[in-house]
Amino acid sequence: MKILVCIKQVPDMEAKFKIDGAGTWYARTDLAWRMNEYDEYAVEQAIQLKEQEQEADITVLCIGGEQVKETIKKALAMGCDRAVHVAMEAVSSLEPLQIAGIIAEFARDQGFALIFTGMQSQDRGSGQVGLLVAEFLTLPAVSTVVEFAYEAGMATVRRELEGGTRACVKVATPAVITCQLGLNSPRYPTLPNIMKAKKKELRTIPAGELLKVAPRQETAKLFFPEKRGGGEVLEGEIGELADRVIQILKEKTTVLS
Amino acid sequence: MKSLLIAESRQGKVLGGSYELMAFAGELASDTVMFLVGSKEALPAYGGRLYLADAAEVGDYNPEAHRELILQVIAEENPEMVLFCHSSYGWDLAPRVASALGAAQVSEVVALRDGMPVVPVCNGKLRRQVQVATTRRVFTLQAGAFSPSAEPSGTPEVIKMAAPAPGRVEFCGYEQAAVGGVDLGKASVVVSAGRGIGKPENVKMVAELARALGGEYGASRPVVDAEWVEHNRQVGTTGQSVAPKLYVACGISGAIQHLAGMKKSEFIVAINTDRDAPIGEIADLLVVADLKQFVPLLTAKLQAR
Known part of the structure; x- marks a missing residue:
């Protein structure tokens, strides 16, 4: 059983973002980079499936510049078997359709029984890539999965809906699954596994070999949202802050009366 | 211009987001037609x-069959724009439809600017204005x-x-996640813990602040996913929606899904070390402080009153 997991490297969302020179994306400087949180669940689910189906072989794929190899290595250290680095520096200039096109071009005819992706990225957040990969490959897809079970060619999953409701869904493999937060508990790589990961196959493919889809949209402008007026910001010594907060609550709300 | 509005229904009820599609089409002065997999017993007010x-017959979730039906409507009506809610239904179906149409899809539109859709980036910290290159376009709209x-x-x-013929994805039914005990919707004060609390032991200080204010404590999704707080206290799209007299967000950055569940609160206090956290956009009061020191102190002062 062959499994593909698609991951993305994103900045830590706590960062203080700046706009880049072209005004169409965030500046890539002074950021801490990590694996897209949704993709950590995808990697973990693939590894859990391999623990169940011992003959399984997991390929992890990531598109980006040289620095994404750090994130790829984390996925290998978590337990993926081999990695594909689709090399391209200006990956943020690609729209989701093109990202999906690259993945599909790589995955076509390779016989992956399951393709796991995060349900969205933390930075762009389109939520399209996994579903579009399925469209390119004419595979069935289920998005927003918070529970996953597999037995004999059939995946039984729960989709997360709004308001605490879940939908139970069954799909035969091959299929694409997009992973929602909370699907499992992503493991931390152990030191021996980090060492082992260094010996695993990491193949680099230039993005140009796989990118065959033209964009249908582009970013005209990136900007900071206008701050809503009226909100007060308090800073300073915490004892004074607490007194000030209590005073404001007395004036503006009825909860302390 | 003509827009096709993809309305939503679940368990025989039309969902409110369907009307937001009408509001968006109205802003563009677009003609509309509507599509719904639902019941003739519960028609939308349209x-x-x-x-x-x-x-x-079709099933609430049967994406390949729903796509087939939508493509039939598009062939009949030839709309330039297809609008979905950015919901578990809409974001699942929209890429399938856009792909079949060869149309650009823009996800989670929050506004229009210079006639172009604007979407959030990086958990809402930034906004992106999108130029669409295709005549036909598919948008999902943020709730x-x-x-x-x-x-x-x-x-x-x-x-x-x-x-149409059933698709390859089989919908087997709904499950309601275990809810019980805590109805945050009834509390006049809700104090919620976010990722910024750092470790599970710190849930206690948030709960104590809630008690000192005569309210209940809740949590954002990451805290619930980490199992520091049970799911029945989760505030946000996938948990409970609340609108108390006072909402205190402790170490919550303000992901859109969380904001959707609490932004109707009468007064919002955010405690955060990050001045630029998106929660600041909707907070009436943003206290820039380390909650681990500030919250116990505030609680003590409230108790001493």
């Missing part, structure tokens, strides 16, 4: 033409971003659609 497939100005009304002209 005065236009409604293509209706029976959810009892709550476009509100109908008046109470929706009207009775649709219904065109019934036959159920």
Whole structure:
């Protein structure tokens, strides 16, 4: 059983973002980079499936510049078997359709029984890539999965809906699954596994070999949202802050009366 | 211009987001037609033409069949724009439809600027204005971003659609996540813990602040996913929606899904070390402080009153 997991490297969302020179994306400087949180669940689910189906072989794929190899290595250290680095520096200039096109071009005819992706990225957040990969490959897809079970060619999953409701869904493999937060508990790589990961196959493919889809949209402008007026910001010594907060609550709300 | 509005129904009820699609089309002065997999017993309040497939035959979630039906409507009506809610239904279906149409898809539109859709980036810290290159376009709209100005009304002209062949994804039914005990919607004060609390032991200080304010404590999704707080206290799209007199967000950055569940609160206090956290956009009061020191102190001062 062959499994593909698609991951993305994103900045830590706590960062203080700046706009880049072209005004169409965030500046890539002074950021801490990590694996897209949704993709950590995808990697973990693939590894859990391999623990169940011992003959399984997991390929992890990531598109980006040289620095994404750090994130790829984390996925290998978590337990993926081999990695594909689709090399391209200006990956943020690609729209989701093109990202999906690259993945599909790589995955076509390779016989992956399951393709796991995060349900969205933390930075762009389109939520399209996994579903579009399925469209390119004419595979069935289920998005927003918070529970996953597999037995004999059939995946039984729960989709997360709004308001605490879940939908139970069954799909035969091959299929694409997009992973929602909370699907499992992503493991931390152990030191021996980090060492082992260094010996695993990491193949680099230039993005140009796989990118065959033209964009249908582009970013005209990136900007900071206008701050809503009226909100007060308090800073300073915490004892004074607490007194000030209590005073404001007395004036503006009825909860302390 | 003509827009096709993909309305939503679940378990025989039309979902409110369907009316937000009408509000958005209204902003663009677009003509509309509507599509719904639902029930003729519960029609949306809409005065236009409604293509209706029976959810009892097709299933609430049957994406390949829903796509097939939508493509039939598009062939009939030839709309330039197809609008979905950015919901578990809409974001799942929209890429499938856009792909079949060869149309650009823009996800989670929150506004229009210079006639172009604007979407959030990086958990809402940034906004992106998108230039679409195709004539036909598919948008999903963020929940709550476009509100109908008046109470929706009207009775649709219904065109019934036959159920297509079932797709490869089999919908087996709904489950309600365990809810019980805590109805945050009834509390006049809700104090919620976010990822910024750092470790599970710190849930206690948030709970104590809630008690000192005569309220209940809640949590954002990451804290619930980490199992520091049980799911029945989760505030946000996938948990409970609350609108108390006072909402205190402790170490919550303000992901859109969380904001959707609490932004109607009467007074919002955010405690955060990050001055630029998106929660600051909707907070009436942003206290820039380390909550681990500030919250116990505030609690003590409240108790001493």
